[in-house]
Amino acid sequence: MSSARVRPQLRGDIALCVSFFYMEEEWELYYWPRLPGRGEFVRLVFEEAGVKFKDMRDTVDAGGISSLVLQGELGGFPVLAPPVIKKGNFQMCQTPAICRYLGKEFGLYPENPVDEAHADQVNLTIHDYIAEGRLAFHGMNHTASYYTQMEETKPYIERFVKDRLPRFLKHFETTLVANNAGKGFLFGDRLTYVDLALLHVLRATEAQFPEAWQGADYIPALKAFKERMSARPRLAAYFNSKRCLPFEGNSMM
Ligand SMILES: N[C@@H](CCC(=O)N[C@@H](CS)C(=O)NCC(=O)O)C(=O)O
Structure with missing residues (x-):
């Protein structure tokens, strides 16, 4: 050959x-x-x-x-x-x-070491918030269904809504406003994974506690942020798709 x-x-x-x-x-x-x-x-x-x-x-x-x-x-x-x-x-x-x-x-990451460190801080605080919220609904048994502990967990949930939810939301508001007067992202001029995490917990808060969300007049920048972020083309397409499931309605999840 x-x-x-x-x-x-x-x-x-x-x-x-x-x-x-x-x-x-x-x-x-x-x-x-x-x-x-x-x-x-x-x-x-x-x-x-x-x-x-x-x-x-x-x-x-x-x-x-x-x-x-x-x-x-x-x-x-x-x-x-x-x-x-x-x-x-x-x-x-x-x-x-x-x-x-x-x-x-994926390039959704802060541009400098200071923002990187602060991003770690805020990311972990966001996860403290969601974990505390979830725990309030599972006060008797962390791994059992909420529906097996609905009565017992009422005081935990009430305390979360009264004390912890506003404390965290006010902190997120202050953190957002600290950069570009709250009109853009959390860090610099770049969207990072932490903006997405914040968006998720804001959506979860609104879905789980609509009254508390409505009454939260102390977080104007966060509310505007949530609308702005939700309107981003890829996110809006996702939220309007069947892939995006409704919140379960029993623990911010
Ligand atoms: N800190 C972990 C918590 C993970 C976690 O608790 N996952 C839940 C679902 S959201 C689970 O199924 N846990 C089962 C287990 O811990 O055995 C994380 O943020 O990923």
């Missing part, structure tokens, strides 16, 4: 090998089906970045998520609880750390 006849086939094989080698694995998100929950923090990062991902809730039911994540059947680096992101051999859990990691990967 002449070399002239071999070369094109060889070139094709090499191209195939190269493209196989560089073939990007798709991101996967493992979270409980039927509720936005903490998975929503992660979805907003993918959606705003315009990065395709496989939401495993479309193919794996709650039992499957339990086996894969809680029982460790995913294998690989140990993860404790959903949400979990996975791409090829890489996987991780812990929502604030996931969003920070993806934010950095």
Whole structure:
């Protein structure tokens, strides 16, 4: 066989090998089906970045998520609880750390070390807020359904709405206003993963506590921020899509 006849086939094989080698694995998100929950923090990062991902809730039911994540059947680096992101051999859990990691990967990340440190601070405070809110609805048993502890948790929920919710919201308002008079993003002139996390907890607060939200006249900048962010083309398209599930209505999730 002449070399002239071999070369094109060889070139094709090499191209195939190269493209196989560089073939990007798709991101996967493992979270409980039927509720936005903490998975929503992660979805907003993918959606705003315009990065395709496989939401495993479309193919794996709650039992499957339990086996894969809680029982460790995913294998690989140990993860404790959903949400979990996975791409090829890489996987991780812990929502604030996931969003920070993806934010950095997708360019939704602060521009300088000071903003980076403050972004860590605010990201973790946002997750304190959502965790306290969720805990109020699960005061008797952290892992049992809210519907098994509705009576007992009433005082916890009332205290959260009266004391903790305004305390956190006022702090987020002050933090937003500290940059560009609250008219843009949390840090500099760039949208980061923390803006998306803030948007999510504001939406969750409004959905869970509509009266408290309505009456919160002390957070004008946050309310405007929520409207502005929700109107961003990719986010608006997501919020109007069937992919965006309604809040469960029983714990800011
Ligand atoms: N700090 C973790 C909390 C994770 C967590 O509590 N996940 C819930 C769903 S939102 C869960 O299913 N937990 C099961 C468990 O902890 O066993 C995070 O932010 O990701």
